[in-house]
């Protein structure tokens with residue numbers, strides 16, 4: 152009797168596409184940052200805060216992931232940087248293949264820094280390598296301080312974490328120390344930014360970190 156066996160291949164389709172994306176980005180000298188976090192945590196607003204500062208020095212572009220609409224891409228386009236909207240048509244995360252098609256629409260050789268804003272979701276996107284060099288996780292104080300404990304993979308795989316909407320802290324049941332302890336339990340050295348969206352000074356350390364990586368093409372760690 153012959154039994155057919157289907158094994159998971161050593162490299163899945165997503166991993167293959169991610170490796171291809173990384174090779175394309177490396178060849179063009181583009182630093183790519185995957186921005187992840189739940190719906191409404193402030194990913195697009197954060198990009199609106201940091202891109203005008205970074206685009207004075209660097210050539211910046213954005214791949215904007217969403218399930219539907221071009222709303223976020225329109226917000227980014229108004230900053231005057233190239234943007235491609237990636238629509239997943241219902242899927243809860245970006246895939247490396249979709250990112251590959253997005254990269255195809257950009258002039259990579261002319262770029263220094265690429266942000267890939269993932270679909271608003273604290274769960275699935277963290278499981279998919281897109282070929283990025285670094286990950287930025289965003290957590291807003293309106294979401295609750297238990298999220299690093301409930302969605303550890305998002306925070307564990309992030310190189311840096313932004314806690315956003317700090318100005319709303321007095322109105323939220325959010326223990327900053329508890330949230331930060333949860334993040335640091337997953338990575339004791341992980342930098343955490345506490346950001347107020349309309350306070351540019353709160354974004355300084357994050358901008359400096361991104362600037363160093365874009366300028367020196369230092370691998371993100």
Ligand code: MG
Nearest residue numbers: 194195223268
């Ligand atoms: Mg968004």
